[in-house]
Amino acid sequence: KAGVTQTPRYLIKTRGQQVTLSCSPISGHRSVSWYQQTPGQGLQFLFEYFSETQRNKGNFPGRFSGRQFSNSRSEMNVSTLELGDSALYLCASRASPTDTQYFGPGTRLTVL
Amino acid sequence: DAKTTQPTSMDCAEGRAANLPCNHSTISGNEYVYWYRQIHSQGPQYIIHGLKNNETNEMASLIITEDRKSSTLILPHATLRDTAVYYCIVRVAYNQGGKLIFGQGTELSVKP
Numbered sequence: 001k002a003g004v005t006q007t008p009r010y011l012i013k014t015r016g017q018q019v020t021l022s023c024s025p026i027s028g029h030r031s032v033s034w035y036q037q038t039p040g041q042g043l044q045f046l047f048e049y050f051s052e053t054q055r056n057k058g059n060f061p062g063r064f065s066g067r068q069f070s071n072s073r074s075e076m077n078v079s080t081l082e083l084g085d086s087a088l089y090l091c092a093s094r095a096s097p098t099d100t101q102y103f104g105p106g107t108r109l110t111v112l
Numbered sequence: 113d114a115k116t117t118q119p120t121s122m123d124c125a126e127g128r129a130a131n132l133p134c135n136h137s138t139i140s141g142n143e144y145v146y147w148y149r150q151i152h153s154q155g156p157q158y159i160i161h162g163l164k165n166n167e168t169n170e171m172a173s174l175i176i177t178e179d180r181k182s183s184t185l186i187l188p189h190a191t192l193r194d195t196a197v198y199y200c201i202v203r204v205a206y207n208q209g210g211k212l213i214f215g216q217g218t219e220l221s222v223k224p
Contacts, residue, residue: 004155033211043156043199043214056209090155097210100146103155 001027004093004104012110018079021107025072025093032074033101034066037088049074050097078109086111115139115202121219124194130187132218134200137181144203145176146212147185149196156199159185190222 005024013019025032033056034046045058049068066076072093078085088108092101117135124130136145144163148156160167160174162183167174173186187194197217204211 035214042216045211045213048209048211056211058211088153092155092212100158100161101212102158103148105155106153108153 004091004102006089006091006104006107008107009105010108010110012112013081014112015081015083017081018077019081019109021076021078021089021091021109023074023076023091023093023104025074025091026102029093029095029102030072031094031097031099031101032068032072033092033094034074034076035090035092036060037090037106038084038086043090046076048097055097081111083111085109115143115213116200116215118198118200118215118218120216121221123221123223124187124190126192126222126224127189130185130190130194130220130222132185132187132198132200132220133182134184135182136200136202139180139202140205141180142205145174145180145183146201146203147172147174148199148201149194150199150217151196159198161203190220192222192224194220195222196220 007022031050033048037043048056052068063079068074088106090106092103094101146161147159150156162174176183199217201212
């Protein structure tokens with residue numbers, strides 16, 4: 001089975017722009033979670049989608065949003081980018097909310 | 113907030129067993145202990161998980177104390193490729209979202 005894939009792998013944006021990141025889960029997995037990893041804060045949970053519905057949300061501002069499509073693929077959007085949004089954004093999928101999560105390779109976002 | 117405490121760093125000689133401790137004294141009865149590892153800037157890799165009993169798979173063994181307040185991940189024959197940050201995580205109960213809350217992890221260095 002193919003693993004979790006994330007696109008793009010690297011991205012450079014400037015302050016004030018917006019960005020959309022994409023995640024394709026493992027085939028058959030209906031749950032997708034997003035995490036942000038920075039050197040200062042470590043790995044922090046952003047949100048989780050299951051069957052196109054957001055079922056859990058971390059403590060991030062409203063500039064961070066996401067959605068999930070009927071094929072379980074998910075996108076994450078960050079509007080009005082700030083320098084502090086520079087991070088590795090990780091996506092993880094699982095078959096259901098009680099199963100093990102498997103992570104993708106991440107998207108490295110740099111905000112200049 | 114993270115529910116686990118781990119040493120910041122550990123060293124291990126190549127070919128020897130690596131024993132990584134984790135304290136999770138506030139764990140609830142229905143919360144699982146998960147271990148992931150992250151090799152520099154890659155996505156976290158799932159290793160093993162358990163609830164009460166000791167577990168073993170092709171990668172590692174997980175020893176959970178009887179009171180469930182601590183656990184130890186054992187890599188039986190560490191190699192240089194096992195150098196990584198190891199995260200011990202208590203997965204929040206399903207009815208509270210089932211999300212993973214990462215701590216700072218243990219940086220394991222395997223030395224020749």
